[in-house]
Amino acid sequence: MTFEEKPEGNESLVDESQQYLGARHQANRKPGASGNARLSAKQEANDKCDLPRKSLNTYTWQEIQRHSQETDQWLVINRKVYDVTGWADRHPGGRQVLNHYAGEDATDVFRAIHPDPDIVRLYLKPLLIGELAPEEPNQERNKNSRLVEDFQELRRTLEAMNLFNANLGFFFLHLAQVLILEALAWVIVWHFGSGWLVTIFISCLLTAAQAQSMFLQHDMGHLSVFKKSKWNHLIQKFVMSHFKGLSTKWWNNRHFQHHVKTNIDTKDPDVDVGPLFIVGDLTPVEHGKNKIKYIDYEKQHLYFCMVAAPLFMPVYLNLESILEMYRRRYWEDIAWVSSFYIRYFITFGPFYGIFGTMVLIYLIKLLESLWFAYVSQMSHIPMKISREENQDWLSTQVLATCNVEQSFFNDWFTGHLNFQIEHHLFPTMPRHNYHKVAPLVKSLCAKHGLPYVNKPMLKAFGDIFRALKKSGALWKEAYCTHPEI
16 A cells, blocks of 8 residues: 655545545444444544544454455554545545555555655545454454564664665666766767677677666656655656656555565566466466366466467557556656657667668567566565465465575576565665675574575576476466266
């Protein structure tokens, strides 16, 4: 869940939320609530002090879990109960992020995604409807309370160590790297012409610039660089849309879903890859039993290498970004993305012409696609992919992610996503601090019997094929052993 900084016109926002909640909860007061006092809209919006405990309705986990529908969404943060139904459409991180946590405790994911919880108090206060009953535990009873407390203590330790503070010089150098690679490519083609060897060479330079731009915009999207969210958003638009030609709103809505429900089938768009692929252990068997066959899934590991990886960026992601901008009317993103193509036609059009420049763009994106597809999939596809189990934050992320061994090259080549476990546990942490956190996370995992997977990069790449091949074999077995219905 992602709330941005206080926007202009926030008084009307609070008023709308108050009116919505006042009407909703007068008509739908839960019988498990204690006391007869009912908070007025004015009291709920009071941001000068916290509401008195005795004036809050109390709810059990059983009552809260009933409100898990798209049209009725409650969630719990620090034992406080919030009705986010009316707010979901305006949620900066997308409505699906809230829907995924409806009826659940969202304390740890809320803290993980938002760098400064104080900023969102304006939004949360009018959504407050009560709190957990005194006899209820802090989280659902299926979760290990000791593990949850240990993880929260680890986060407090990391905050005390200032590991969530960014080194701006580090990110400035990464931005400078992108600018230098872009400028160098233009200087080379200007000086040496647009022959084949020159074109291949500058394509490699521009591919590196594109890949590093992706990693840099990823940092900005997680608000891990600047203290002010508006600066993160602005630089993300500059890097993602102007330098890469992709929509930031589309990316953020998609990527936040991936983070809050990592490798959860139907909730994480990164593993919702049908009908071209089937991943994990459950979906392949279901498809096989139901005789679902869009392609020969037994050979999907080969399709990934020959088709999916090269076309992931220039076809799939680009088309998805364009369609989302058009459907949602993201006019600002459309303007930023247009500037990407205008810049390329101005800088390389005189050497290659319009058609040649389009070919150059496609070639660069194809090369970047191979890079990004392997880096983004190596830490998730081989790991546990499951249906919703409502596990604690630490277990959810550790079981669904793995690390790749650290080295200077690995750090650069992956944008520090070789520390995928630490990144998923603490998305707003600047990536240059992941290596400092890794030993503490590994120790916590060992204490609670959780696997902490760290592997060489080439093995991680190979595990993508092995995981896809295994899923294909499960599909084939189920397909051949179950008669048609």
